[in-house]
Amino acid sequence: MILVPLPFLVSLLLVTILFQALRRDGDGFRANPLFTALIAAYALQSILVGLRWGYDLRAVLPVMSPLAALIAPLAWLSFDSLARDDPPLRLAAIAPHLLPFALVVALILLWPDPVGAVIAATFAGYGAALLWRARLGPDGLVASRLDGVLRSHRALQITGVALLASAATDILVSLDFAVSGGTHSGAMVAVGNVATLLVLGAAASVASSSSVEAEANATEPAPDRTVASLPTKADLEIANAIETLMRDKELYRDVDLNLEKIARKLGLPARDVSNAINRTQAMSVSQYVNTHRVKRACRLLRETGEPVTKIMFDAGFGTKSNFNREFLRVTATTPSAYRRAGGDLAATPPVETRQPVA
Template identity: 45%
Template sequence: MPFIPLPFVVALLLLILLAVVLRRDGGSTRNLPLLALIVVSIWQSVLSGLRWGYDVRAVMVLAPVGAAIVPPLAYAGVVQLVRGTRRPGAKGLMLHALPALTVCLLILASRDAIDLVLVGVFVGYALAILRLMLPGADALRLAPFEGAVPAYRAILFTAFCLLLSAAVDTFVFLDFLWTHGDHARSVVAIGNLGLLVILSIAAAATGSLPEPAVVASPPPALDAAEDAGTMAAIDTLMQAKRVYRDVDLNLDRLARKAGIPARQISVAINRATGKNVSQYVNEQRIAEACQLLAETERSVTDIMLDVGFQTKSNFNREFKRVTEMTPLQWRERASSIAI
């Protein structure tokens, strides 16, 4: 029976993940950097399989280049969720290509410095991603509200993985320095392989872009009166027009419907309710779901779809967050009270 290295199995699983994501996002504007991140992870897994499974050492010349591409792709994917699908300028492209170009030069000139450069690249981009996420889930202006919180957590996990990868590279560098690489093989094979899988899953979890972004003007300074006006306008949209039923509703789309800058909406909701916008919108959805569960015999799935959710997992998670019950428990309680 032929020997199949574990990294090849991982590469096959990642390929299946890529196919699932492409099929899932078929009708949406795809987040190309995050898709490319999965492709690079597949490539890195294949190289790892050739190196550690069949001792083909020559292929490892390419591995540092692939590693240098991973952080810029992760960062670019997050930027698209935050700022939209605008293409970066020539300076931006050159800046993000710089890590890979530097590694290429070091392969020819000084291979010993590659590990240190990669550590700096991974740490730098991890911190840049965390900086983008400082506003919380509301930073993801283009992510539908239903999945904004999971996407936010996946992005934070991505930044953590980049930092962890930097720690693995640092350990390998010190291991070669102190023990001539006695532990490097197992650490690289298990550590980086696991990180590639986690990064790919996190990239898939952040989802696609429902539509191109509209550039919003900077909001004016907000005060209590302006907050109240903003909340009144948003509440009108929620109660009168039930815009929360739009499954693709996100912060940018809500801002266009209200005619109010996205940042102003985010700040007003946070000040008035202590919640982010995705939590506020999902609570409007859950409120109607509770009413329908109590007053009708319709199925939970039909109600879930009507109020703006697309997946049972997100619906059940948000329902329990708001009511501390499952939908069926809520219906049973409502029935017992009515009797």
């Protein structure tokens, strides 16, 4: 009986996450409704799992299987929307991702036996695709706010791993039915739902601009420093143009700033902007922008008596955890300690611009 309430509890928690995030940051969710739909789909699927495995209600299977075939493509589309620097996805781009759903519906009507294998293959394929996209690093999520791009990238990785784990669970359930008639399937499905909750928590953190305290101890991989990553003259020109935007226009103070916005201001592809910063400053775009934000915060801490929280927002940070983490990265101290020291500590370590390739 311990399995009966678990899927329903997971669903309740997911609905709570959804409503709290909508209430706290409704604009963020409306701006990216795909993540809202993703959480809602997982919540509904959890209810169906509870009915199927908790009460052996097989009547939900015609709904449960097609919904499962939608979840992995929806996860892909959600993160794909953060990685696009062109207009939002149109139906023509979404339609191919509806094929697993259409195939499962057709199989349910004509030949139900392969349905489980198709769903497992769908989860495995999209999970691998998400992890492949994650290799581009945080700068690959050009539409994600720079203040939370590291969190978004982590959620992308977690989602990819969880989809692969879900595919593995489906395979184990099929084997369990073949070997023992499904004796252990209920327990395996229940554990899978707990993993789903973790994935959805990550997805919620991506769509919402709310603070995630776990981010405070996160670190971002350093860009490649090999000879192949030395800047070209074009990189230096782009980097100078970006520096002008930051210094003269104070673009970094935009809390919702992302790589796509910077690239649009310059009329350049986002990848060119990212490469220019990576190669000339040996840091990611988010680190570069946050360094400018920290410099402003340092000046305000030295010259004003404004509360630290007000200074945080004035400098362009949207979350306390990210502010503290980036301030520590740049100054090797905390904002409060910096103010107590009267600003005597070095505000920012010098960043040496790398020389162009001959």
